[in-house]
Amino acid sequence: MNAAPAESLTTTAANPTRWVIVGQLLDAKNRRVLSNAHLLYDQQQILHAGETPPPADLLAGRTIPDATLPDYTALPGLIEGHSHIFLDGDELNVDKRAAYQKQDAETLYQQAAQRLRALARLGIIAMRDGGDKDQVGLRLSKLTANGSGPAGAAQVFSPGAGIHRQGRYGAFFGRALENYPDIESCVQACVEEGADHIKIVPTGIINFAKGQVVAKPQFSAEEIRQFKTAARARGRQLMAHASGDLGVGHAIDGGVDTVEHGFFITADQLKNMRDYGVAWVPTFTPVQEQVDHADLMGWTGETLDNLKKILANHAHSLRQALTLGINILVGSDAGSCGVSHGLGLLREMELLENAGMPTLTILSQVTYGNRHLLPGQPPYGSVEKGFKPRLIFTRHNPLATVRNLYHEHLVLFDGKIL
């Protein structure tokens, strides 16, 4: 008989390597599931993963695995594709949200730092931030750089402040372009501050009462192209907040790496996305939260209908994007109203699944796919030799439905169960 799984999965001084057989192993890189797969790892790395047993020279004479878990699935730790670690997504009250954001930078930092361990315990091992203006993300990025931060803490990748047009949407998490002589020096300043990627805000947000993006775009396609050129010259990806067909069009034509949100995207724009190799992070959750808490938000009648229509159209666009083979990545916009850090990502996965994205695709994209958003492509997000042992083990089959990740699961983080 096996010892309790958590015990037999944890590396110790007496057992510096662990050899485990699991019923299913997600090979996110190749979007397939291995059956009765072997895993061998130590604290630093995965030494072997596959349907064949580890080679004898790695087993040092051992013939029996530490654990045989036929009813378990192992998968890479999840990567949150879009969140704002400085914000408290649980807070729904507008006044309390505003008061929270008025706290000093140090307090915001301390509260955000505490979230990193909570994320890892849920199985979220890294996150790409959408920006803050108080250096919270940048400090956490430095703290967790190279995956060597506090034990059991998710790694943070931050753009620093998002870049918006003076007087337009984005001031609460960003900085105006007008603070710089030109786009090139703006990007250079972000990089010097430690930005892992560049975040721009080419549009405002959806006016729910009107059911559309009312304000005109903040940046032209040509300006966005300049951001892209400057970012690429410095080895940084360009992440663009964009909703409304006009602004989304500018972002795609400007050649951004990822369109975030992308509400009201058109069929032609999806084709351009495919042709230009632009990835999409659809972030269903913040809008769905508005519907789920319509009472609290004061949405009734026409506004609520608008919200539902927007979500239905977004789901339709998602299915078109899947058919076109667009790279759809998974980010929840955690930190925005009603979107919790951690559970928000699971909710986003659930909404993608409800909208028609295949479960295997979602699980592969939230791990190996999202890894491509991170500079240097860190050695996690896949269960393969040489990668870090940051994995989820669960007996609630996530390949049946991503909702099964809401159930309890074990998180292996550098050889220890959290």
Ligand SMILES: [Zn+2]
């Ligand atoms: Zn965001």
